[in-house]
Amino acid sequence: MHPVIRLFAGTVVIVLGTASSVGYAATATTTFNVRVTITAACDITTTAPTDVNFGSQPSTATNVDNQGALNVNCTPSAPYTIALDNGQNGTDANSRKMSNGSALVPYQLYRNATRTAADIWGSTTGAGGNVYAGTGTGSVQNIPVYGRVPSTNFTAGSYTDVITATITY
DSSP, X not given: OOEEEEEEXXXXXXXXXXXXXXXXXXXXXXXXXXXXOOOOOEESSSSOOBOOOOOXXXXXXXXXXXXXXXXXXXXXXXXEEEEEOOTTTOSSGGGOEEEETTEEEEOEEESSTTOOGGGBOOSOOSTTOOSEEEEOOSSEEEEEEEEEEXXXXXXXXXXXXXXXXXXXX
């Protein structure tokens, strides 16, 4: 404290005041983490598949081809496989059949448009497997399903089968 001396008409006045102190703000810092764990996900049911419809064919037709599609949406860069079962009338992927009562018409489903024996789409994984393998993009991917009826030389009528597709990721 510094005394202030003032003179007023012959009188000495001493004023004692307090010095104002300048205040400084104190700071401290810390850090923290922001986290998220993203797990792979695949959806095969949001966008409906397109049926493989061979249409109306004469009983003399051979190698009737058509295609449908599965629509999958998987996490970007997530690997996945899609397996197709044997249908309701097949004993394995090589013996799928559409039915009309007890009458059966053989057909096949393929992973590629070439429709070779090596392209048959089934449910076997691992070495020599016949599942479809893909990698997610984060957007819906349209996966073609190529079909073939080798011969329509069967009793006239409407034939159907149901295939179950299973995605594993």
